[in-house]
Amino acid sequence: MDERETIRQLVDRVLKDISAHHYASTTQANYRGFYHQLLQCADARGIGAYSSEFGHDFFHSRYRCRLEDVPSPAPRRLSGPRRYLTVLDYYHRYGTLPPRRPSARAIQVLPTELEQALADFNRDCTDRGHSPRAARTRQARVRHFLTYMANHGIPLTAVTGSDLSHYTTTLMSYQPKTVRVILSQVRTFLRFLHRWGLYSQDLSRALPPVRMIPGARLPHSWPIQAVSAVLAAVDRGTPLGKRDYAILLLAARLGLRVGDITTLPLTALHWQTKTVAWVQQKTGRTVELPLLDDVGWAIIDYLRNGRPETEAPCVFVRHRAPFEPFAVDANLHGLLMHYVQQAGVTVPAGAHGMHALRHGLAGRLLSADTPLPVIADVLGHRSTQSTQVYLAVDEAGLRRCALNPEEVLTDVHA
Numbered sequence: 001m002d003e004r005e006t007i008r009q010l011v012d013r014v015l016k017d018i019s020a021h022h023y024a025s026t027t028q029a030n031y032r033g034f035y036h037q038l039l040q041c042a043d044a045r046g047i048g049a050y051s052s053e054f055g056h057d058f059f060h061s062r063y064r065c066r067l068e069d070v071p072s073p074a075p076r077r078l079s080g081p082r083r084y085l086t087v088l089d090y091y092h093r094y095g096t097l098p099p100r101r102p103s104a105r106a107i108q109v110l111p112t113e114l115e116q117a118l119a120d121f122n123r124d125c126t127d128r129g130h131s132p133r134a135a136r137t138r139q140a141r142v143r144h145f146l147t148y149m150a151n152h153g154i155p156l157t158a159v160t161g162s163d164l165s166h167y168t169t170t171l172m173s174y175q176p177k178t179v180r181v182i183l184s185q186v187r188t189f190l191r192f193l194h195r196w197g198l199y200s201q202d203l204s205r206a207l208p209p210v211r212m213i214p215g216a217r218l219p220h221s222w223p224i225q226a227v228s229a230v231l232a233a234v235d236r237g238t239p240l241g242k243r244d245y246a247i248l249l250l251a252a253r254l255g256l257r258v259g260d261i262t263t264l265p266l267t268a269l270h271w272q273t274k275t276v277a278w279v280q281q282k283t284g285r286t287v288e289l290p291l292l293d294d295v296g297w298a299i300i301d302y303l304r305n306g307r308p309e310t311e312a313p314c315v316f317v318r319h320r321a322p323f324e325p326f327a328v329d330a331n332l333h334g335l336l337m338h339y340v341q342q343a344g345v346t347v348p349a350g351a352h353g354m355h356a357l358r359h360g361l362a363g364r365l366l367s368a369d370t371p372l373p374v375i376a377d378v379l380g381h382r383s384t385q386s387t388q389v390y391l392a393v394d395e396a397g398l399r400r401c402a403l404n405p406e407e408v409l410t411d412v413h414a
Contacts, residue, residue: 007042007050011035014091021097021322034084037062050092055085097322114146117156121192131281136328141185156198161206168208180210221359226345227252230336233343240319242306244335246298247316251357253295255379257282258354262326264315269299 015035018028041058042048059067063078067085070078090098110118121142125135148167149159167186171179187204194202231248235241250256256264259281268278274296277288291299299315307315310323317323326332332354340347347356362379 005050006048008039010050010088010092011039014088014097017091017097018087018321023321030080031084031087034081035088038085038088050088052089052092055089059085110143110146110150113156114150117193118142118146120196121189124192131284134281138185138188140329141182142189144182145186145189156193159199159203161203164203164206165208176210183207183210221363222347222356224360224364226343226347227357227360229343229345230339233339236301239302239306239308242298242302243316243319244339246295246302247332247335248339248357249295249298251354252361253292254289255358255361257358258330258332259328261354262314262316262330262332263328265313266315267313269315271296 015028015031018031023031038055038058041062042050042054047054056067059065059081063081065078067082070082073079074082087098090096118139122135122139125138130138145167148170149156149163152163154163168179168183171182174182187207190199190204190207191202193199194204231245231252234245234248236245247261250261250264251258254276257280260278263281264276264278268276269291270277271291274291275288276291277286279286303315308317308319308323310317312323312325314325317325336354336357358379
């Protein structure tokens with residue numbers, strides 16, 4: 001970010017970049033119209049350099065709505081302007097177009113000291129070898145914590161154990177697993193501040209532990225009929241349909257995690273040996289699986305007839321300009337639910353994510369009496385302990401293990 005750059009220069013750079021990325025002509029015209037109004041406002045106020053505060057104030061004064069209060073889904077009169085401003089704000093900060101549609105929450109303005117601490121923390125995560133996906137998720141959780149502190153007027157230098165306790169109470173509506181993840185990441189941030197010298201004591205110890213009962217929640221999965229219906233609902237005659245069909249097959253037939261699907265490199269596909277080998281995002285382990293015929297042909301169809309021309313190293317890319325890989329935190333939930341609605345199927349409560357396809361594969365393998373170590377290898381688990389949770393959803397297997405009460409009582413009284 002060049003502090004000497006004027007708003008007009010910033011706008012010109014954004015417009016030039018979206019043109020270079022082949023945005024539709026009507027979309028470019030909409031960007032120009034919005035930025036023209038913003039420039040007129042800046043000229044009227046005598047403002048030369050762009051700032052997030054000015055951008056948010058312009059949005060609020062023109063649309064009578066704060067950027068962070070725009071509902072989701074946004075009404076048409078607000079969705080476009082929100083996009084144009086968030087792109088400008090992102091470009092102002094990072095000097096490039098955002099990799100995907102940013103949310104208003106992602107650019108919520110924090111006090112300078114908090115933004116700087118968050119940036120330093122993010123660099124520290126990178127230096128320590130954290131994966132981009134993990135670092136970005138952690139940053140989002142820490143931003144949630146910092147937003148709470150900012151809204152309550154608590155500077156970082158004055159945080160107390162009582163403040164941390166009050167923050168924890170705001171998480172009561174979340175599932176215990178989510179609370180544990182959030183607090184774990186906030187602990188990491190507080191330890192970083194302690195190493196940084198901001199605190200003389202390690203405040204991470206003031207956060208309470210979250211009790212989790214192993215196996216308290218069963219994995220959510222779909223019956224095979226629902227999976228087949230969703231796959232059949234994909235229009236494989238379109239480029240987007242070819243991409244989505246291959247993505248869904250990788251999850252349903254090979255059990256890939258969504259993070260591994262969105263980042264799967266072209267070099268992972270070994271056609272001569274009919275295998276796919278990649279380094280897992282979550283574990284860092286290299287996994288190699290057979291490339292089943294239906295999965296392989298779906299990927300070939302996409303690469304030959306559906307994938308946009310792009311230099312992106314990943315198999316799957318976004319189909320709206322710029323044609324780039326998915327964002328590191330993309331969960332593909334919207335993609336999946338679109339075809340669920342198209343198929344008209346009802347999925348079990350809590351089973352609304354791509355992970356449900358992975359869980360379903362594990363359940364089907366168990367039903368086929370596949371040994372647990374083999375299932376662990378397919379799912380990329382480090383040990384069979386992670387796989388044992390699926391035993392609880394294998395109803396047929398559990399029935400075979402059931403005891404006859406009469407035989408037990410007879411043995412007891414014998």
